[in-house]
Amino acid sequence: MLIELKNIIKNYDNGGLITNVLRGINLEVKEGEFMAIMGPSGSGKSTLMHTIGFLDRPTSGEYLFDGIDTKDFTDDELARIRNERIGFVFQSFNLLPRTTVLDNVILPLLYSSSKKGLEQRAKNALEAVGLGERITFMSNQISGGQKQRVAIARALVCDPKVIFADEPTGNLDSKSGSTVMHILEKLNKEGRTIILVTHDINVALHAKRIVTIRDGEIISDRKVLEEERVHSKEAID
Ligand SMILES: Nc1ncnc2c1ncn2[C@@H]1O[C@H](COP(=O)(O)OP(=O)(O)O)[C@@H](O)[C@H]1O
Numbered sequence: 106m107l108i109e110l111k112n113i114i115k116n117y118d119n120g121g122l123i124t125n126v127l128r129g130i131n132l133e134v135k136e137g138e139f140m141a142i143m144g145p146s147g148s149g150k151s152t153l154m155h156t157i158g159f160l161d162r163p164t165s166g167e168y169l170f171d172g173i174d175t176k177d178f179t180d181d182e183l184a185r186i187r188n189e190r191i192g193f194v195f196q197s198f199n200l201l202p203r204t205t206v207l208d209n210v211i212l213p214l215l216y217s218s219s220k221k222g223l224e225q226r227a228k229n230a231l232e233a234v235g236l237g238e239r240i241t242f243m244s245n246q247i248s249g250g251q252k253q254r255v256a257i258a259r260a261l262v263c264d265p266k267v268i269f270a271d272e273p274t275g276n277l278d279s280k281s282g283s284t285v286m287h288i289l290e291k292l293n294k295e296g297r298t299i300i301l302v303t304h305d306i307n308v309a310l311h312a313k314r315i316v317t318i319r320d321g322e323i324i325s326d327r328k329v330l331e332e333e334r335v336h337s338k339e340a341i342d
């Protein structure tokens with residue numbers, strides 16, 4: 106099992122005011138899955154993604170990643186695993202402005218242990234998202250859809266086991282959103298595990314499994330039937 110969460114609880118303490126955000130999450134994700142996490146705003150989707158992605162530690166509960174209890178990792182070790190095994194894509198792209206597309210994608214490689222052929226690896230990742238021709242553009246001189254594709258290339262460049270995407274189409278028009286979903290589908294077909302957070306059922310139906318949370322609890326966990334799955338026909342140009 107790639108990811109195993111057992112009774113994960115996450116509370117935030119703001120000056121004595123405790124908010125229970127995750128209230129006992131039990132979840133297993135196998136390598137190669139394509140899972141969507143759905144739920145209304147404020148239900149805990151991003152908090153759950155941050156917990157699974159080592160951006161934040163749970164208050165209590167057990168989290169095994171690749172069979173290893175993550176409690177045993179120091180913060181530095183978690184940061185290294187996060188950099189090498191996990192790729193993140195956010196709604197707001199989070200690219201460095203006034204920096205080229207290529208340099209944005211090279212950036213995570215500078216922190217990784219394998220520094221061979223940085224530029225070639227970044228170019229390969231950009232080709233995989235259809236942006237091989239745009240590498241010298243500044244990241245603020247390309248469209249929103251292209252920015253999100255750069256963000257996917259940046260997530261891909263360290264060859265991660267898992268890609269987390271939090272509302273990746275939330276700031277995009279429907280055509281660019283469809284292209285982004287096409288790329289995520291392709292990456293999953295190639296064997297990558299994808300965990301997608303969305304409140305949009307039409308986006309979630311690209312996945313093979315939908316987990317719904319409400320008020321910090323999983324209220325449903327189901328397979329997406331092949332006949333209801335949505336496949337993006339928007340090819341990358
Ligand atoms: N750092 C924090 N301190 C206190 N409350 C927080 C913090 N981060 C998130 N929350 C609260 O946790 C709940 C879930 O947030 P979030 O995981 O962002 O939900 P979603 O992504 O589903 O919209 C919200 O009520 C939010 O206000």
Ligand SMILES: [Mg+2]
Nearest residue numbers: 150151152271
């Ligand atoms: Mg959120």
